[in-house]
Amino acid sequence: MNRWKIIEEKIFIALSAIATYSLIAVLGLIIVIVFVKGFNALSLDMVIKTPKGGYYYGGEGGVLNAIVGSIYIAFGATLIAIVLGMPAALFLNVHLVRHKKTQETIRYLLDVLWGIPSIVYGAFGFTLMLFFGLNASLLAGIITVALLVTPIMVRTFDEVLSTIPRGLHEASLALGSTKAETSYKVMLKQGFSGFITAALLAFGRGIGDAASVLFTAGYTDLIPVNLDEPAATLPLAIFFQLGSPIPEVRERAYAASTILTIIILIISLSARFLSNRYSKTNIK
Amino acid sequence: MFRRIFFDRTTKTWMITTMVIILLMPVIIGVGLYLKSLPLLEHQSLRTLLFTSDWQPSQGKFGFWPFVAGSIYVTLIAFVLSAPVCLLAGIYLTQFASSRLVKVMYPVIDILAGLPSVIYGVWGILVVVPFISKFLAPIFGTTSSGYTIMAGGIVLAVMCVPYMLNMITEVFKTVPMGLREASLSLGATFWESVKHVVIRKSYPGIISAFGLGIAKAFGETMAVMMVVGNRVQVHFNPFEAGYPLPALIANNYGEMLSIPLYDSALMFAALLLLVIILLINLIFRYFIFKTRER
Numbered sequence: 001m002n003r004w005k006i007i008e009e010k011i012f013i014a015l016s017a018i019a020t021y022s023l024i025a026v027l028g029l030i031i032v033i034v035f036v037k038g039f040n041a042l043s044l045d046m047v048i049k050t051p052k053g054g055y056y057y058g059g060e061g062g063v064l065n066a067i068v069g070s071i072y073i074a075f076g077a078t079l080i081a082i083v084l085g086m087p088a089a090l091f092l093n094v095h096l097v098r099h100k101k102t103q104e105t106i107r108y109l110l111d112v113l114w115g116i117p118s119i120v121y122g123a124f125g126f127t128l129m130l131f132f133g134l135n136a137s138l139l140a141g142i143i144t145v146a147l148l149v150t151p152i153m154v155r156t157f158d159e160v161l162s163t164i165p166r167g168l169h170e171a172s173l174a175l176g177s178t179k180a181e182t183s184y185k186v187m188l189k190q191g192f193s194g195f196i197t198a199a200l201l202a203f204g205r206g207i208g209d210a211a212s213v214l215f216t217a218g219y220t221d222l223i224p225v226n227l228d229e230p231a232a233t234l235p236l237a238i239f240f241q242l243g244s245p246i247p248e249v250r251e252r253a254y255a256a257s258t259i260l261t262i263i264i265l266i267i268s269l270s271a272r273f274l275s276n277r278y279s280k281t282n283i284k
Numbered sequence: 285m286f287r288r289i290f291f292d293r294t295t296k297t298w299m300i301t302t303m304v305i306i307l308l309m310p311v312i313i314g315v316g317l318y319l320k321s322l323p324l325l326e327h328q329s330l331r332t333l334l335f336t337s338d339w340q341p342s343q344g345k346f347g348f349w350p351f352v353a354g355s356i357y358v359t360l361i362a363f364v365l366s367a368p369v370c371l372l373a374g375i376y377l378t379q380f381a382s383s384r385l386v387k388v389m390y391p392v393i394d395i396l397a398g399l400p401s402v403i404y405g406v407w408g409i410l411v412v413v414p415f416i417s418k419f420l421a422p423i424f425g426t427t428s429s430g431y432t433i434m435a436g437g438i439v440l441a442v443m444c445v446p447y448m449l450n451m452i453t454e455v456f457k458t459v460p461m462g463l464r465e466a467s468l469s470l471g472a473t474f475w476e477s478v479k480h481v482v483i484r485k486s487y488p489g490i491i492s493a494f495g496l497g498i499a500k501a502f503g504e505t506m507a508v509m510m511v512v513g514n515r516v517q518v519h520f521n522p523f524e525a526g527y528p529l530p531a532l533i534a535n536n537y538g539e540m541l542s543i544p545l546y547d548s549a550l551m552f553a554a555l556l557l558l559v560i561i562l563l564i565n566l567i568f569r570y571f572i573f574k575t576r577e578r
Contacts, residue, residue: 005473005476006473008473008475009473009474009475009476012475012478013376013380013474013475015372016372016373016375016376016380017376017380018372019368019369019372019373019376020372020373020376020377020381020385020389022369023369023373023445023449024389024392026442027392027396027442027445027446029411030396030399030403030404030407030442033407033410033411034403034406034407034410037406037410083302084302084305084306085302085306087295087298087299087302087303088299088302088303088306090299091296091299091300091302091303092303095296095299104573106303106307107573108569108570108573109307110306110307111565111569111572112310112562112565112566112569113306113307113309113310115496115499115500115503115561115562115564115565115569116310116313116503116558116561116562116565117500117502117503117504117505117530117557117561118503118505119503119505119530119533119534119554119557120313120317120503120554120557120558120561121313122533122534123317123533123550123551123553123554124313124316124317124554126537127316127317127319127320127551128316131316147309147313150306150309151306151309154306178288178289178291178292179292179296180288180291180292180295180296181288181291181292183295183299184295201398204398205398207400208398208399208400208401208402208403209400209401210400210401210402210505210506211401211505211506211530211534214534214537215537235400235401235402235506238402238406239402239405239506239510242405242406242409242510253406254406254410257402257403257406260400260402260403261399261403264395264398264399264400264403265395267398268394268395268398272391
């Protein structure tokens, strides 16, 4: 009986090790394959040129329009998410700190909100667009993506704020500062690393999300100048080019997905780096 | 003094306003989509909408069953493939792995969870689709283009792994060390204490992680749409093309304003997704919420 116990343990440890290492292998392969495929077609032209005539038949040009469009949309959406999300997260951790039940319920609702798929936000953004009589434009895209990333922003920032020691908060109040001053001068400063992480996470989600901008941002070969012009986005550029029957265009889709992956990697690595940097001076 | 209080008041008002806006968002989204899908609901009863499979928008026939079935099928495959692997990897990472591996793994999981779904779709087209048409389908004695329900399921499974693994390791970490030590000191092997103590203790958490993984898989759009084939049919053969609900919405936005009731049908599909996913989320998040409270 004792031997069986030990054999069982060995088998399961081996199984779980296999599961883990095969996961690492598969997930690593994703990035490697996308990179290897993409680097063949990747050139400077891809990054610094907009599509010229005949681009979608294998002609000259690049995907600069999509890169810039994506960054505009993600930036605008992150800005709205900061304006809406930062006060909400501070409110949750400063004003509601004595109402544990309400606080937890709100966190629960925010988590649920996080789970709504982006295509639903896209469809809703489309109904909003029709309601306000907007066309598919940069503005509509920004609003839709902002709806999508705000819960993410609030929850991530809140996660860091909730670890700030209660004493710090109380000390600030005891010195006679108002709750607003406590929020912005103590909590925000102490949780600044979380704020950066949250903003960059929202930005990354905004750049990478395709389903929500599919309806709302439209697609164009030009770089948008005004808020009411349509804007191309990188994920959609990848998606449309992959649908092409011409091999060169598909190659470019792989290159564009390499660009997107690199942008996402830069964002998440800099989020890590900045959050470490800003949490160094925190009061423990 | 007055200025400080004024500042305090205004920020408080703004904070409450933003909070209310954010919390009301699902309600507003639901109502908006419901109002948009009202014409369709007046045109056909909910039952015929959901459970008939006659999809001819130009003739005013909207049967959502192929899409609902496709979504369920894809999600099911994804779940069956990813859940056991996630559970085992979660156990390994929290109980057996060296701390060096763990230190490397967490950032990697985080980064992978943040990769856009289009990238997973590209990977699916590059790897999974040829794998199915050249390798998996011949094994089962059929031929297939590769753009199948199976491909959608595999891509979804890979996408869900970082998401579910994150939650599962989170859950396992909350099991107190003392409990494990007590079990070990009673003579149990490592595996036995995992099986009888760690897993039992975190049972609700594991179930909720699985549930939320299912919800995520159900709502995933781009990656699935790129590999699943998008043909309207009800099939039990995983080597046939399918057409999940999110793909329906995403694929037809261009033509939806040209056919009467079509836009309403697509908004109904979005509403359906929203309701299903909100329900799954509300239920399973509640489990997590309860365990966190304790």
